[in-house]
Amino acid sequence: MALYSHSKLSTFEQCKLKYQMKYINKLKPDFEKTIESHLGTCVHDSLEWLYAEVLRGKVPSLDQLVLKYQEIWGESYNEEFSIAKAGMKEENYFEKGIKFIVDYYIKHQPFNDGTIALEKRIYVELHPDFPHKIMGFIDRLVLNPKTGEYEIHDYKTASTMPDKEKVEADRQLALYSIAIKQTYGADKPVLLTWHYLNHNMQIFSRRTDKQLEELKEDIMNLIRKIESTKEFGANISKLCEWCEYNKSCPVFGKKNIQKI
Numbered sequence: 001m002a003l004y005s006h007s008k009l010s011t012f013e014q015c016k017l018k019y020q021m022k023y024i025n026k027l028k029p030d031f032e033k034t035i036e037s038h039l040g041t042c043v044h045d046s047l048e049w050l051y052a053e054v055l056r057g058k059v060p061s062l063d064q065l066v067l068k069y070q071e072i073w074g075e076s077y078n079e080e081f082s083i084a085k086a087g088m089k090e091e092n093y094f095e096k097g098i099k100f101i102v103d104y105y106i107k108h109q110p111f112n113d114g115t116i117a118l119e120k121r122i123y124v125e126l127h128p129d130f131p132h133k134i135m136g137f138i139d140r141l142v143l144n145p146k147t148g149e150y151e152i153h154d155y156k157t158a159s160t161m162p163d164k165e166k167v168e169a170d171r172q173l174a175l176y177s178i179a180i181k182q183t184y185g186a187d188k189p190v191l192l193t194w195h196y197l198n199h200n201m202q203i204f205s206r207r208t209d210k211q212l213e214e215l216k217e218d219i220m221n222l223i224r225k226i227e228s229t230k231e232f233g234a235n236i237s238k239l240c241e242w243c244e245y246n247k248s249c250p251v252f253g254k255k256n257i258q259k260i
């Protein structure tokens with residue numbers, strides 16, 4: 001039995017060569033993190049801390065949350081983080097994060113929406129006879145006391161908002177909702193909620209049982225394809241700029257990096 005994750009599946013779809021370097025050959029990446037992923041981690045960790053305090057019965061002040069974010073950023077910042085975007089510096093990303101958490105705090109205080117778990121690890125069984133499972137982490141799980149619905153909350157720090165079509169096709173939270181139904185009951189309603197922090201907006205979606213069954217089929221087919229792949233070719237795309245193997249990649253290579 002192998003464990004797959006949403007990012008492992010997406011890596012295969014993005015570039016098979018990257019998949020081979022990362023998950024089969026387990027090569028050390030050329031750089032550990034991009035500044036964008038550092039920003040994402042610091043914001044996620046700050047909001048996790050905020051809700052952990054709320055679950056302990058204390059609601060931190062906005063100043064305390066900002067101080068926590070500063071502390072997390074400082075403790076984990078590394079001068080070697082890759083900054084691919086021209087004209088951007090460390091402080092620009094740091095300040096973006098401050099804005100994200102301040103806007104979030106003002107909009108969602110006093111945070112009493114029924115949070116029941118943070119960074120909840122989930123496993124998705126795709127079929128009783130299928131040997132592989134999906135593993136993932138839910139940023140925040142809510143049991144809404146007013147609607148009785150489970151809500152899967154996910155924080156996004158990307159600068160662009162997806163369109164409706166993309167949201168309806170998003171499979172990460174849909175997969176997680178299968179795990180929630182497998183844990184709490186197939187008849188339980190689940191609401192998918194994305195927080196687009198750069199826009200201070202939420203996007204919602206629900207999936208029917210039929211859609212979830214189709215998704216399980218699609219994922220099993222994708223895993224079968226991965227397991228039978230022998231050739232791991234490169235796929236050059238815009239995403240190469242953020243690929244953690246782009247310096248050692250024999251196709252993209254150092255030369256291209258210097259052109260960016």
Ligand code: SF4
Pocket residue numbers: 014015016017018234235236237239240243244245246249250251252253
């Ligand atoms: S740099 Fe691009 S082509 Fe090379 S491994 Fe990464 S994603 Fe694939």
